[in-house]
Amino acid sequence: MNRRLFLKNTTLVSIGGLLLPSILTTNCRKEQLLEDVDYDGKVIIIGAGVAGLYAAYLLKSKGVDVLVLEASGSHGGRMGKIPGFADFPIDSGAQWLHGRNNILGDLIQQTNTTVTLDDSDLFYWFNNQLVTSLPQDTAIFEGEDLPDISFKDYAIQKGLGAEYQYIVENLAGDQGASAATLSVYWNNKEEENWVSGDDDFKFKETFFDFIDTQIASKVTDIIQYNTPVTAINYAQDTILVSDLNGGTHQADKVIITVPITQLKANKIQFSPALPAEKTDAFSKIGMGAGMKVFLKFSTKFYDENIIGGSVCAAYADESVGKTGNDNILLAFIMGVQAENLTALGSDSAITTALLQELDAMYSGQATANFIASQVENWTTKPYIEGAYGYSTVGMGDVRKTAASQVDNKLFFAGEAMNVNGHHQTVHGAVETGYREVINLLKTVQK
Numbered sequence: 001m002n003r004r005l006f007l008k009n010t011t012l013v014s015i016g017g018l019l020l021p022s023i024l025t026t027n028c029r030k031e032q033l034l035e036d037v038d039y040d041g042k043v044i045i046i047g048a049g050v051a052g053l054y055a056a057y058l059l060k061s062k063g064v065d066v067l068v069l070e071a072s073g074s075h076g077g078r079m080g081k082i083p084g085f086a087d088f089p090i091d092s093g094a095q096w097l098h099g100r101n102n103i104l105g106d107l108i109q110q111t112n113t114t115v116t117l118d119d120s121d122l123f124y125w126f127n128n129q130l131v132t133s134l135p136q137d138t139a140i141f142e143g144e145d146l147p148d149i150s151f152k153d154y155a156i157q158k159g160l161g162a163e164y165q166y167i168v169e170n171l172a173g174d175q176g177a178s179a180a181t182l183s184v185y186w187n188n189k190e191e192e193n194w195v196s197g198d199d200d201f202k203f204k205e206t207f208f209d210f211i212d213t214q215i216a217s218k219v220t221d222i223i224q225y226n227t228p229v230t231a232i233n234y235a236q237d238t239i240l241v242s243d244l245n246g247g248t249h250q251a252d253k254v255i256i257t258v259p260i261t262q263l264k265a266n267k268i269q270f271s272p273a274l275p276a277e278k279t280d281a282f283s284k285i286g287m288g289a290g291m292k293v294f295l296k297f298s299t300k301f302y303d304e305n306i307i308g309g310s311v312c313a314a315y316a317d318e319s320v321g322k323t324g325n326d327n328i329l330l331a332f333i334m335g336v337q338a339e340n341l342t343a344l345g346s347d348s349a350i351t352t353a354l355l356q357e358l359d360a361m362y363s364g365q366a367t368a369n370f371i372a373s374q375v376e377n378w379t380t381k382p383y384i385e386g387a388y389g390y391s392t393v394g395m396g397d398v399r400k401t402a403a404s405q406v407d408n409k410l411f412f413a414g415e416a417m418n419v420n421g422h423h424q425t426v427h428g429a430v431e432t433g434y435r436e437v438i439n440l441l442k443t444v445q446k
């Protein structure tokens with residue numbers, strides 16, 4: 001989400017082609033190992049989200065024999081596109097590039113891709129009014145000497161009254177969590193490593209289109225779709241990967257990129273079992289509910305960002321940075337709010353709840369101007385089942401253990417395996433794809 005944008009209060013400053021400077025922040029990009037790859041083994045990558053796609057792209061471009069097994073019928077994972085809902089392209093999942101100092105920032109520059117700095121206006125729904133600033137600073141969740149307690153408990157400890165409940169829920173929601181589950185200490189500790197930069201960028205087309213064109217299109221021929229992996233036997237030199245269709249695939253190395261929800265729920269059986277410290281690390285990484293609802297209206301009666309609703313703590317004008325005439329408001333719903341809306345049981349009930357909240361904020365204009373809605377519930381999508389990895393209370397420094405390789409055979413990538421503070425993001429997932437390709441090549445270095 002536009003996590004850093006929400007902490008600012010400035011206006012949109014740039015539309016059109018913006019070229020990003022190439023700042024090398026991940027020294028892994030300088031790795032020599034990728035220069036002269038000489039590996040004739042077989043690699044299977046599990047999952048065709050952006051981490052798996054990028055790993056596949058790197059290995060294939062170096063002539064390595066790679067197969068990607070993807071459970072669903074399409075690639076992209078938590079990235080996708082909604083065709084036909086608006087007269088401009090819409091991302092069903094990730095849409096903002098958070099910061100420019102990363103592999104994707106470099107790729108944008110190399111490919112002359114048009115992106116827009118999103119610095120749109122911010123309003124808070126506070127004490128039943130729309131206001132442009134809050135009486136008390138919510139930066140209390142950042143800084144030194146923070147306790148390992150939840151955002152919710154810390155807000156109470158610091159004297160934020162009940163009127164701040166959904167402001168705090170928004171801060172946690174940006175991290176894909178509920179205020180009751182996100183650790184102030186670990187969230188802050190992990191954020192300390194963030195080097196990507198603080199600006200948020202939107203794509204003229206979609207983020208999905210960018211990844212599709214620049215990365216996925218180069219590897220679609222090696223993706224086997226509709227192939228959910230159920231078991232990995234790595235007891236012998238040759239690894240046996242079994243799928244739900246009864247297929248068995250042989251590999252020398254396997255890169256696993258499935259969401260952390262799938263690993264926590266043991267959706268893939270490993271034999272031998274994974275080390276206990278590793279499965280314990282999986283269990284400590286959070287991944288909560290998340291959904292996006294797009295609301296189409298006949299007029300733009302709403303503000304660019306509205307923070308603090310009790311049904312949805314973050315609404316954003318979807319047309320910012322896009323060319324088109326349709327009025328689309330995004331309801332970005334995470335954590336307990338996404339759980340509550342999912343429990344309503346139907347898209348129409350979810351839409352009604354959101355319209356009622358917007359009616360209260362804008363004197364009935366939401367229902368009066370409503371045309372259509374589109375619900376994208378990532379919590380109920382098979383093989384994803386949530387939003388993105390967050391830092392739980394009592395988590396500890398477990399991400400390195402979760403991401404560590406096993407027996408020089410199994411490698412773990414995906415956003416939740418990012419140990420540089422870039423978990424939760426597309427560029428963070430890409431970085432893990434890169435890292436694990438390097439780690440894999442190190443094990444076969446001649």
Ligand SMILES: Cc1cc2nc3c(=O)[nH]c(=O)nc-3n(C[C@H](O)[C@H](O)[C@H](O)COP(=O)(O)OP(=O)(O)OC[C@H]3O[C@@H](n4cnc5c(N)ncnc54)[C@H](O)[C@@H]3O)c2cc1C
Nearest residue numbers: 047049050051071077078094095096229414415424425426
């Ligand atoms: C609503 C929402 C909004 C977001 N907004 C942003 C944003 O604006 N900016 C940003 O940077 N990030 C955002 N993110 C986060 C970003 O989308 C993810 O961090 C990133 O896409 C994760 O990529 P990944 O490759 O790690 O995992 P995924 O994209 O989840 O890919 C994993 C793949 O594994 C497949 N799979 C699962 N189980 C199996 C199995 N058993 N066998 C085979 N395949 C399997 C899945 O089908 C999936 O394709 C958002 C996420 C959500 C949900």
